[in-house]
Amino acid sequence: MDLIRRTVLKGAGATGVLAGLLASGMLKPTLAYANEWNAAAFGAKDLDVALKTIGADGAATNPALVMKAPDIAENGAVVPVDVVSNIPNTSSIAILVKKNPFPLAALFEFSNGALADVSVRLKVAETSAIIAIAKADGKTYTAQKEVKVTVGGCGG
Amino acid sequence: MADPMKIRAQMKGDVCEIRVLMSHPMETGQRKDNDGKTIPAHHIQLVSVALNGKPVVSGQLAGSVSRNPVLGFKVKGAKAGDKVTVSWKDNKGDSRTDEATVA
Numbered sequence: 001m002d003l004i005r006r007t008v009l010k011g012a013g014a015t016g017v018l019a020g021l022l023a024s025g026m027l028k029p030t031l032a033y034a035n036e037w038n039a040a041a042f043g044a045k046d047l048d049v050a051l052k053t054i055g056a057d058g059a060a061t062n063p064a065l066v067m068k069a070p071d072i073a074e075n076g077a078v079v080p081v082d083v084v085s086n087i088p089n090t091s092s093i094a095i096l097v098k099k100n101p102f103p104l105a106a107l108f109e110f111s112n113g114a115l116a117d118v119s120v121r122l123k124v125a126e127t128s129a130i131i132a133i134a135k136a137d138g139k140t141y142t143a144q145k146e147v148k149v150t151v152g153g154c155g156g
Numbered sequence: 157m158a159d160p161m162k163i164r165a166q167m168k169g170d171v172c173e174i175r176v177l178m179s180h181p182m183e184t185g186q187r188k189d190n191d192g193k194t195i196p197a198h199h200i201q202l203v204s205v206a207l208n209g210k211p212v213v214s215g216q217l218a219g220s221v222s223r224n225p226v227l228g229f230k231v232k233g234a235k236a237g238d239k240v241t242v243s244w245k246d247n248k249g250d251s252r253t254d255e256a257t258v259a
Binding site for chain 1: 230
């Protein structure tokens with residue numbers, strides 16, 4: 001009997017210590033990153049390998065996934081790309097540049113009310129298709145657009 | 157320590173538009189300097205955006221994101237006065253966290 005009582009008391013004491021630590025800020029939860037950098041996907045030199053690594057091989061095109069990018073980029077170092085997914089329950093958007101040395105450029109995941117709507121500026125090495133991949137309810141969807149990169153900015 | 161981010165968070169109807177300007181060289185590891193030596197990769201890898209401490213967007217970036225990245229996000233369910241926290245971490249372990257208030 002006494003032993004059980006002691007164990008219970010001990011347990012309560014330990015919880016108290018933990019609560020105290022939390023209150024004093026010693027165990028303050030820091031802003032955690034939801035995931036690690038996906039080195040395998042970002043290090044892939046081949047578009048198909050990159051797509052496979054993020055689980056997007058065989059993604060279907062869907063008109064509800066909208067990508068905005070310029071037809072002609074006079075400066076390949078700064079190409080604005082906007083991706084909006086109107087597909088319900090879109091949980092992530094990935095953006096790839098087909099002909100870049102490493103195609104995968106960015107990957108965003110959404111939660112707690114964030115809309116599947118991102119804008120980012122990318123480096124595009126040469127005229128290439130830019131590909132967006134959206135994931136919703138375990139399915140993947142894709143949209144792409146060709147961006148012509150002119151060196152020297154003569155608009156040709 | 158990197159320069160502070162510029163964060164703008166504004167309500168447009170019931171959607172909060174967040175725009176972030178980060179100060180970072182974003183070296184791809186592909187470029188060469190004048191002596192023909194490769195400039196090592198140095199770019200932001202992880203980005204996290206939180207609204208009142210609750211994570212809303214977590215991003216991963218490659219060196220192919222432009223120098224001094226400008227990112228835009230939209231969040232529903234925010235209101236004026238809410239706190240937006242943005243953090244990034246690069247491949248050399250450098251990091252930065254900045255805050256802004258929703259207007």
